[in-house]
Amino acid sequence: MTHPTDIPRDRGAMALPATLHTALQLAEQGLPVLPLREGKGPMGNCRACQKNACGGRPNMKTPGPCKCPAPCHAWAAATTDPRILTSAAWASAWRQAAAVAYHPGGAGVTVVDLDNADAVAWARQNLPATRTVATTRGEHWIYLGTMASANAVRPGVDIKSLMSYARWLGPGTGTVAPLPDVVQALAVKEPAAVRPASRPVAAAALPRGGECPHRSPAYLERGIAMAEQRIEDAPDGIHRAVYRMFLAVLSAHGRCGxxxxxxxxxxxxxxxxxxESLRHCEDAWTNARTQLGM
Known part of the structure; x- marks a missing residue:
């Protein structure tokens, strides 16, 4: 499956929101799409799916059994089905949408997201030429093939492919090249590209052999549930709220295992x-661990 090279503009669907109009055109080209709200984040899960209560898409890794018709579960909601994109369940999301995103892995491609001029200069010296798309601060380089997504593989460079989404900013220029080994090696060589949520917390053992002082799993469960609720209820300043909750959980439970x-x-x-973006989550988690000396 290739990245679209030309998006027709005379479909006569002027009554549609501009974002939906674009999404339908991209879906025809084979790109699974989803709406983005202001701040380039996905639409939040519906009430039934909050905190993954629906039981589907565990840790957002697989489609799972969830049958929710709304654009829930971030990248996992991306679709090429026009019936879903134009359904009543998605109508409100398109009215709110500030942009359109697509799931690169679902389209069979990998996006190397170059976030600044230095990263672009590095790519031009080290990566094979391929299709490029201008962004507000840098460029997206599109390669044919998929791999695990990873953030901060080097300064200003993220990789978006499987289990990720990228903002649609146009078809770009140039011919799509096959995914090179040098890009795949980026995620292997840099430990910072591993998601903190996918590995155990590395913390020093407590005195007395690291005995857990909490005695009951209910104490931890209440702490996690409270942190989830406070993040959910944060009216603004989400970055600060997430960091504070990560710090609180780590300070209470991060050293006992x-x-x-x-x-x-x-x-x-x-x-x-x-x-909150995955990148900001990872930064907040790392900062909280550093603050606590973990």
């Missing part, structure tokens, strides 16, 4: 549902 990948994944899901 009772904090698991599942708990961390719940915190990340709550933050992303509220509109």
């Amino acid at each position: 009772c904090l698991t990948d599942k708990h961390i994944g719940r915190l990340f899901t709550a933050a992303q549902t509220k509109g």
Whole structure:
């Protein structure tokens, strides 16, 4: 599947929101699409799917059994089905949408997101030429083939492919080249590209052999649930709210070994549902660990 090269503009669907109009055209070209709200974040999950209560898409890794018709679960909602895109369940999202995104992995491509001029200069010296799309601060380089997505593989460089989304900014210029080994190696060589939510917390053992002082799993469960609720209820300043909750959870549970990948994944899901980007989640988690000396 290739990236679209030309998007027709005379479809006569002027009554549609501009974002939906664009999304339908992209879907015809084979790109799974989804709406983005202001701030380039996905639409939040509906009430039934908040905190992944629907039981589907665990940790947003698989489609799962969830049958929700709304544009829930971020990148996992991306679709090429015009019936879904134009459904009543998606209508409100398109009216609110500030932009259109697509799932690169679902389209069979990888996006190397170059976030500034230095990153673009590095790519021109080190990566094979391919199709490029101008962004507000840098460029997207599009390669044919998929891989695991990874953030901050080097300064100003993210990789968006499987389990990720990229903002649609136009067809770009140039011919799409095959995904090179040098791009795939970026995610392998840099430990910073691993999602904090996908690995256990590395924390020093407590005295007395690292015995957990909480005695009951209910204490941890209440702490995680409270953090999720406070992130969800944050009226503004979401960056600060997420950092404060990550810091609170780590300070209470990060050193005794009772904090698991599942708990961390719940915190990340709550933050992303509220509109926080994965990159900001990872930064907040790293900063909280650094603050606590973990």
